[in-house]
Amino acid sequence: MTRVFGDQTAVDHVSFVVRPGRITGFVGANGAGKTTTMQMLMGVLAPSSGEVRWQGAAVGAVDRRSFGYMPEERGLYPRMKVAEQLAFFARLHGFSAGDARNRATELLEFFDLGERSEDLLDQLSLGNQQRVQIAAALVHRPSALVLDEPFSGLDPLAVDVMVELLHTEAADVPVLFSSHQLDLVERLCDDLIVLAHGRVVAAGPVHELREGGTEQYRVELDGEDASWLRDVRGLVVEAVDGSVALLALDGLTPADLARTLTAHGPVVEMARVRQPLSQIFREITR
Amino acid sequence: MSSPTPLWRIVAAREVSTTLRSKGFQFSVASLLLSLVALVVISSLLGGRAQTQDVAVVDDVAVTAVEDGSWIAEDLTGNLTLELTRYADVAAAEQAVTDGEVDAALLPVAGGYEVVGDDAVDDPVGQALTTAMSGLVTTRNAAEQGVDLAALAAGTQVQQRLLDPDAEDAGLRQVASFVFVLLFYVTALTFGMIIAGSVTQEKESRVVEILAAAVPIRALLWGKIAGATLLAVGQTLLLATVGVAALLVTANADALGVIGPAIAWYVVFFVIGFVALASLWSVAGSLASRQQDLQATTAPLQLILFAPYIITLTAGEGVKEVVSMLPIVSTMLMPSRLAEGDVPLWQLLVAIVATVLAAVVLVRVGARVYERTLLQTGRKIGFREALSSTRGQRAEPMSTR
Numbered sequence: 001m002t003r004v005f006g007d008q009t010a011v012d013h014v015s016f017v018v019r020p021g022r023i024t025g026f027v028g029a030n031g032a033g034k035t036t037t038m039q040m041l042m043g044v045l046a047p048s049s050g051e052v053r054w055q056g057a058a059v060g061a062v063d064r065r066s067f068g069y070m071p072e073e074r075g076l077y078p079r080m081k082v083a084e085q086l087a088f089f090a091r092l093h094g095f096s097a098g099d100a101r102n103r104a105t106e107l108l109e110f111f112d113l114g115e116r117s118e119d120l121l122d123q124l125s126l127g128n129q130q131r132v133q134i135a136a137a138l139v140h141r142p143s144a145l146v147l148d149e150p151f152s153g154l155d156p157l158a159v160d161v162m163v164e165l166l167h168t169e170a171a172d173v174p175v176l177f178s179s180h181q182l183d184l185v186e187r188l189c190d191d192l193i194v195l196a197h198g199r200v201v202a203a204g205p206v207h208e209l210r211e212g213g214t215e216q217y218r219v220e221l222d223g224e225d226a227s228w229l230r231d232v233r234g235l236v237v238e239a240v241d242g243s244v245a246l247l248a249l250d251g252l253t254p255a256d257l258a259r260t261l262t263a264h265g266p267v268v269e270m271a272r273v274r275q276p277l278s279q280i281f282r283e284i285t286r
Numbered sequence: 287m288s289s290p291t292p293l294w295r296i297v298a299a300r301e302v303s304t305t306l307r308s309k310g311f312q313f314s315v316a317s318l319l320l321s322l323v324a325l326v327v328i329s330s331l332l333g334g335r336a337q338t339q340d341v342a343v344v345d346d347v348a349v350t351a352v353e354d355g356s357w358i359a360e361d362l363t364g365n366l367t368l369e370l371t372r373y374a375d376v377a378a379a380e381q382a383v384t385d386g387e388v389d390a391a392l393l394p395v396a397g398g399y400e401v402v403g404d405d406a407v408d409d410p411v412g413q414a415l416t417t418a419m420s421g422l423v424t425t426r427n428a429a430e431q432g433v434d435l436a437a438l439a440a441g442t443q444v445q446q447r448l449l450d451p452d453a454e455d456a457g458l459r460q461v462a463s464f465v466f467v468l469l470f471y472v473t474a475l476t477f478g479m480i481i482a483g484s485v486t487q488e489k490e491s492r493v494v495e496i497l498a499a500a501v502p503i504r505a506l507l508w509g510k511i512a513g514a515t516l517l518a519v520g521q522t523l524l525l526a527t528v529g530v531a532a533l534l535v536t537a538n539a540d541a542l543g544v545i546g547p548a549i550a551w552y553v554v555f556f557v558i559g560f561v562a563l564a565s566l567w568s569v570a571g572s573l574a575s576r577q578q579d580l581q582a583t584t585a586p587l588q589l590i591l592f593a594p595y596i597i598t599l600t601a602g603e604g605v606k607e608v609v610s611m612l613p614i615v616s617t618m619l620m621p622s623r624l625a626e627g628d629v630p631l632w633q634l635l636v637a638i639v640a641t642v643l644a645a646v647v648l649v650r651v652g653a654r655v656y657e658r659t660l661l662q663t664g665r666k667i668g669f670r671e672a673l674s675s676t677r678g679q680r681a682e683p684m685s686t687r
Contacts, residue, residue, distance in 0.1 A: 044499050071495040075491045075495070089496070091291070092500045092501050097291075
């Protein structure tokens with residue numbers, strides 16, 4: 001999809017796939033085009049060109065009605081009772097009046113908000129309002145979830161509850177969520193899409209992105225200086241600091257390396273280096 | 287999982303229940319009802335209250351004259367009767383008038399009688415006493431002179447015949463006509479502002495983005511129009527019912543025959559006139575981004591409502607007749623003209639067809655503008671800009687992208 005505002009291209013030929021049963025993280029700097037992309041996914045904004053496809057065909061209004069959405073701009077009816085509000089959204093998505101009420105109660109109880117169900121939304125604390133907002137996105141058992149910064153403004157405990165909810169409620173559906181909290185994305189996501197300046201600069205399973213490039217190992221010997229590794233063939237030593245070395249394999253297998261190390265002396269640790277997402281993020285969006 | 291309930295009805299149901307529960311709305315309905323009942327009761331009290339005037343007398347002739355005069359007074363006014371009090375002499379009777387114990391006195395003087403008051407005598411009282419006394423004395427004189435009074439009076443009878451008996455209710459008709467205009471003005475304004483306010487509230491609270499993702503924007507618009515129309519018609523019917531009941535209870539039942547048909551037409555005109563305007567109220571709401579903007583964005587609509595209000599109060603018959611067939615304006619003017627007198631059927635039909643056509647056009651234009659402007663938050667949008675914005679595009683983004 002592409003979206004142009006005036007002479008600015010906010011989203012430039014962005015194309016990616018979100019798979020069912022997998023949580024896909026959507027990261028990028030401010031202004032990279034995440035929110036615009038998500039609004040186009042939900043049909044709130046029309047793409048200048050391109051289309052959204054659902055299960056192999058162009059997405060229709062009925063398909064979209066089954067999606068769950070949490071916009072970046074939070075908002076529900078401030079002067080409406082919490083349970084009634086959730087039931088209203090469930091009904092808009094096709095639930096019968098009775099099912100809608102039951103579902104609203106179920107979600108509120110999950111968040112320990114059962115006793116507040118008759119309160120007006122703006123009588124709740126901001127954190128609780130945020131919970132209700134997530135509940136509103138999940139209330140109709142969506143067939144897909146699009147969550148724009150769902151965890152911003154939540155304390156770590158609330159994030160844990162939310163993550164648990166995502167795992168139980170959206171286990172089989174495609175979930176796309178954007179976030180600035182890379183540690184959280186790292187913990188939660190199966191797949192990752194990185195956006196920069198309106199384009200996709202990296203996409204794929206998180207573990208592949210993190211292990212991408214050359215295979216690096218960190219080696220720590222028991223007290224012995226590690227500089228002798230420079231003379232071993234089939235590997236490249238990238239850095240040595242006392243008994244610790246960072247190497248890239250260049251012909252040796254990991255098993256060969258392990259044998260070579262233990263044959264030479266006692267070893268404290270040998271571990272594959274996985275780059276933190278923040279590192280990858282900085283490199284590819286530079 | 288699918289339910290047969292159309293989306294617009296779910297939206298409408300929310301609008302209705304939210305509005306019904308609002309304290310401001312309950313207060314406004316209650317005060318409207320109270321003023322209507324008060325209007326009927328007060329006008330009935332002023333018009334039909336039984337009145338008694340006390341008259342002092344000192345002789346038997348005057349006693350008979352006051353008794354006869356009481357009948358005449360009731361005939362003249364419909365609600366005035368005379369009570370007599372006898373005093374010993376003229377001085378005592380005059381004292382009673384001065385002290386306010388009685389309203390008037392009928393006292394003998396040389397060559398006849400006089401009606402004595404303190405600083406004034408009510409017209410009907412004076413007239414009734416004079417007529418009664420002169421009839422009484424004429425009869426007595428005729429008997430003394432041996433004159434056949436019947437023969438003497440033959441041919442002197444003057445009767446009244448009314449060519450337009452309805453004109454008798456002119457006062458009532460005028461009040462009713464004014465009430466219709468005022469009622470439409472107040473109701474259309476109240477519920478128009480409710481629609482606009484509810485749209486703006488959805489923009490202001492940003493819930494609109496979730497709504498827009500869940501349902502077609504037109505379903506939102508239809509739901510709002512349907513909800514507000516239902517409430518407005520409900521309130522109108524409630525007021526009509528209470529008004530009719532108040533007329534019946536205060537024994538003004540014959541007034542119903544006069545303004546009953548006008549009430550029925552009023553409901554018809556109200557529904558189509560209100561629907562025609564409803565989409566414009568939604569647009570006014572969608573142009574604002576905060577409640578504070580509403581005064582400005584709803585100003586043109588307030589003007590549309592205010593113009594016929596002024597016309598009704600000031601314009602001449604000819605202007606009214608033409609203007610009352612224009613769409614929307616007819617909603618206020620037609621029932622008011624109907625209350626004042628007969629309106630040719632063709633003019634009613636022209637007014638209805640014109641308003642229905644206007645409703646169709648306005649709702650379509652309104653829906654298009656509403657779709658374009660609803661998702662633009664953060665600033666107020668002008669009417670001209672809204673109408674000229676690019677076709678086919680749904681909306682600009684709501685925030686930083």
